[in-house]
């Protein structure tokens with residue numbers, strides 16, 4: 090199968106590499122073109138623009154930072170819309186809001202093409218290992234065509250029905266994750282300030298009912314103040330913002346998520362946006378947690 094791939098950040102690079110390793114023919118494009126080099130060394134072809142990738146490939150996947158990047162790659166000059174049409178499919182796996190997905194879907198459909206939104210749950214390591222959870226919605230026929238690629242990229246795909254449901258599900262999941270990260274960080278600070286060993290807290294948590302892969306993976310590096318980015322904090326804050334907006338639209342009160350968002354915003358204002366989202370721990374430490 091031949092696919093185009095737009096966006097080679099932390100996630101896109103790992104996902105495109107996985108497709109190549111499994112025998113897919115992949116044509117890549119990235120705004121910063123030098124990021125294509127590693128993929129070319131693995132056998133990828135390069136397109137000059139999103140439009141040229143879509144012109145070449147029946148199916149094109151995108152993995153971009155946020156709604157503004159997702160819209161720009163479709164609607165701007167040399168964008169996806171210039172070449173999408175009958176018989177071609179576009180799959181956006183970026184985390185965006187439902188309105189962004191719907192806008193792209195309408196424009197692609199007007200040109201005769203098909204569109205699926207397919208954001209993913211799972212970070213850098215699951216992307217490298219093909220263990221993502223894919224939250225797709227939109228054109229069911231295109232979804233079915235993409236299953237061979239989704240089977241490489243993920244451990245499970247959900248087809249969630251109408252356009253926007255994939256984005257909404259992803260935002261709900263990440264709203265919970267961002268809130269959990271804040272509670273976890275507060276707990277580490279509280280243990281430390283109360284004279285307990287935070288490392289022992291990690292051991293206790295891991296044996297109980299709230300054990301989870303995130304605490305297990307992030308806890309030790311948080312205790313060391315090490316935040317090598319797997320999921321950049323700026324993207325987690327974007328997801329909190331979009332989830333809170335979804336809450337506004339549906340009159341759902343989310344005081345816990347709102348407080349977590351404030352901590353992520355504070356972290357961004359301190360210049361921590363490009364670090365891993367667990368760097369929010371630095372904010373909570375600074376407000377009275379472990380010194």
Ligand SMILES: NC(=O)C1=CN([C@@H]2O[C@H](COP(=O)(O)OP(=O)(O)OC[C@H]3O[C@@H](n4cnc5c(N)ncnc54)[C@H](OP(=O)(O)O)[C@@H]3O)[C@@H](O)[C@H]2O)C=CC1
Nearest residue numbers: 096097098099100120121153154158184212213319320324
């Ligand atoms: N990292 C993670 O753990 C996870 C991330 N996600 C989501 O996946 C998406 C990608 O995340 P990730 O790979 O970590 O992000 P990165 O910040 O590593 O990569 C972002 C990508 O978007 C591109 N980009 C940004 N702005 C524009 C623009 N205006 N026009 C064209 N391209 C643009 C970047 O290009 P350039 O290289 O030129 O900057 C880069 O390819 C995000 O929506 C994120 O929320 C979902 C699950 C997990």
Ligand SMILES: O=CC(=O)O
Nearest residue numbers: 209210211212320
């Ligand atoms: O969006 C981030 C993730 O880990 O999932």
